[in-house]
Amino acid sequence: MSDLTLTQRFHAFANPARFMALSHRLVWPLGLITAALIGSGLYFALLDSPVDYQQGETVRIMYVHVPSAWLGLMGYMVMAGASLVALVFRHPLADVCAKSAAPIGAAFCFLALVTGSLWGRPMWGTWWVWDARLTSMLILLFLYLGYIALWATIEEPVRAARAAAVLALVGSINVPIVHYSVVWWNTLHQPASVFRVGGPEVAGSMLLPLALMALGFTFFFATLLIVRMRAEVLRRRVRALRLAGMEA
Amino acid sequence: MRAFTSLIRRDVALAVHVGGGGGMAVFFFLVTVSLLPLGIGPNLNLLGQIAPGLLWVALLLSSLLTLDRLFQADFEDGTLDALSMGSLPLELTVSAKIIAHWLTTGLPLVIAAPFLGLLLNLDGSQFLDLVGAMLVGTPALSLMGAIGAALTVSVRRGGLLASLLVMPFYIPVLIFGVAASGGAMAMPGAAHQALLLLGAVTLVSLVIGPLASAAALRAHLRT
Numbered sequence: 001m002s003d004l005t006l007t008q009r010f011h012a013f014a015n016p017a018r019f020m021a022l023s024h025r026l027v028w029p030l031g032l033i034t035a036a037l038i039g040s041g042l043y044f045a046l047l048d049s050p051v052d053y054q055q056g057e058t059v060r061i062m063y064v065h066v067p068s069a070w071l072g073l074m075g076y077m078v079m080a081g082a083s084l085v086a087l088v089f090r091h092p093l094a095d096v097c098a099k100s101a102a103p104i105g106a107a108f109c110f111l112a113l114v115t116g117s118l119w120g121r122p123m124w125g126t127w128w129v130w131d132a133r134l135t136s137m138l139i140l141l142f143l144y145l146g147y148i149a150l151w152a153t154i155e156e157p158v159r160a161a162r163a164a165a166v167l168a169l170v171g172s173i174n175v176p177i178v179h180y181s182v183v184w185w186n187t188l189h190q191p192a193s194v195f196r197v198g199g200p201e202v203a204g205s206m207l208l209p210l211a212l213m214a215l216g217f218t219f220f221f222a223t224l225l226i227v228r229m230r231a232e233v234l235r236r237r238v239r240a241l242r243l244a245g246m247e248a
Numbered sequence: 249m250r251a252f253t254s255l256i257r258r259d260v261a262l263a264v265h266v267g268g269g270g271g272m273a274v275f276f277f278l279v280t281v282s283l284l285p286l287g288i289g290p291n292l293n294l295l296g297q298i299a300p301g302l303l304w305v306a307l308l309l310s311s312l313l314t315l316d317r318l319f320q321a322d323f324e325d326g327t328l329d330a331l332s333m334g335s336l337p338l339e340l341t342v343s344a345k346i347i348a349h350w351l352t353t354g355l356p357l358v359i360a361a362p363f364l365g366l367l368l369n370l371d372g373s374q375f376l377d378l379v380g381a382m383l384v385g386t387p388a389l390s391l392m393g394a395i396g397a398a399l400t401v402s403v404r405r406g407g408l409l410a411s412l413l414v415m416p417f418y419i420p421v422l423i424f425g426v427a428a429s430g431g432a433m434a435m436p437g438a439a440h441q442a443l444l445l446l447g448a449v450t451l452v453s454l455v456i457g458p459l460a461s462a463a464a465l466r467a468h469l470r471t
Binding site: 087139142143145146149150153154162163166167169170171173174177178181182184185 | 399419445449464
């Protein structure tokens with residue numbers, strides 16, 4: 001191995017067969033870690049953590065909401081990073097990774113919005129406020145959906161991969177601009193509902209379940225990503241075989 | 249340079265003579281703006297208050313409508329293949345087409361906007377701000393829109409998808425544009441600040457737009 005250059009080592013992992021063999025061994029351990037982390041996190045979050053003196057039991061929504069929002073953002077970073085690698089280095093697994101990350105990230109983004117809305121109903125008295133954070137999260141969801149729609153409409157994978165990679169990168173440049181414009185817009189309009197900007201101070205007893213859940217969700221993301229990547233590699237193999245069968 | 253200008257002239261001439269270009273967008277703008285009071289009610293005070301926002305949203309929708317004309321026809325009849333093999337880099341070809349697109353849709357929309365402002369009881373002092381903000385902001389719409397148009401160029405009936413893709417990127421233009429038009433807020437200096445930020449958005453998209461559009465077109469052109 002030592003006589004290989006850095007690029008060659010980098011491309012050693014690009015071999016889909018090697019990826020399939022390695023990921024096959026990873027799926028189960030990752031899944032078990034996920035189950036253990038989320039299971040213990042849920043126990044602490046739902047049963048063994050104090051209620052908030054102001055928010056009451058609704059504070060428990062936070063243990064799902066915060067990790068979801070975090071992974072919604074991380075999903076986009078994974079997608080954009082993989083797209084960059086796909087465009088620059090033509091790494092054959094990178095666009096598989098970007099494509100597989102998108103629906104997972106979108107689902108977490110959606111989960112964050114829904115749980116936030118469920119939390120907002122008792123706390124703010126409304127399902128939705130045009131708060132800067134909510135609005136940017138909604139726009140992030142739109143970006144995800146656009147990306148998924150682009151993959152779905154272009155049939156040929158090579159073309160779709162390149163177009164989608166361009167979109168993801170343009171999006172990653174635009175996300176901060178969109179975010180700051182929304183923040184600016186929000187501060188100008190002075191939202192009607194008053195709530196604490198920084199959120200509640202997190203006590204130690206709440207930090208443990210939150211950390212467990214965040215870690216568990218991250219492992220969940222990784223597990224799903226690998227399973228989806230495996231499925232995508234297999235799907236492409238089937239497609240190639242079918243095309244070869246038609247030619248024969 | 250001559251290739252660049254003649255490409256602009258060709259696209260403008262095509263848009264003007266073949267029809268379905270800027271005129272259609274302006275017509276759509278007019279129809280949308282006249283639908284809004286029907287939905288909201290004829291209260292002139294209320295309409296006057298929200299007029300800048302309404303005009304900007306209608307302008308955004310009208311310019312989305314024209315995106316599929318940007319590259320699609322040239323892609324289908326092979327002109328784009330020929331252009332991509334010419335001496336002009338694809339980025340400049342794309343830039344020329346974006347300029348032509350702005351001249352034939354962005355500019356007519358900006359010219360139409362103050363007249364539609366009359367329909368919505370726009371405050372007299374805001375006309376100049378509105379037109380100024382639109383002149384600064386609409387190039388960003390063409391530049392960003394080109395990315396969506398290029399990404400979906402080989403998709404049949406890709407106009408709708410292109411609209412969905414670029415809509416999130418239009419949000420900063422909408423926010424700063426409305427603020428620079430002296431919309432609902434009375435904070436001193438805010439309009440000026442928003443105009444500067446709008447200019448910044450346009451400049452950023454001036455960099456991203458042609459580069460990303462050309463990259464997206466290459467993905468479709470390579471067979």
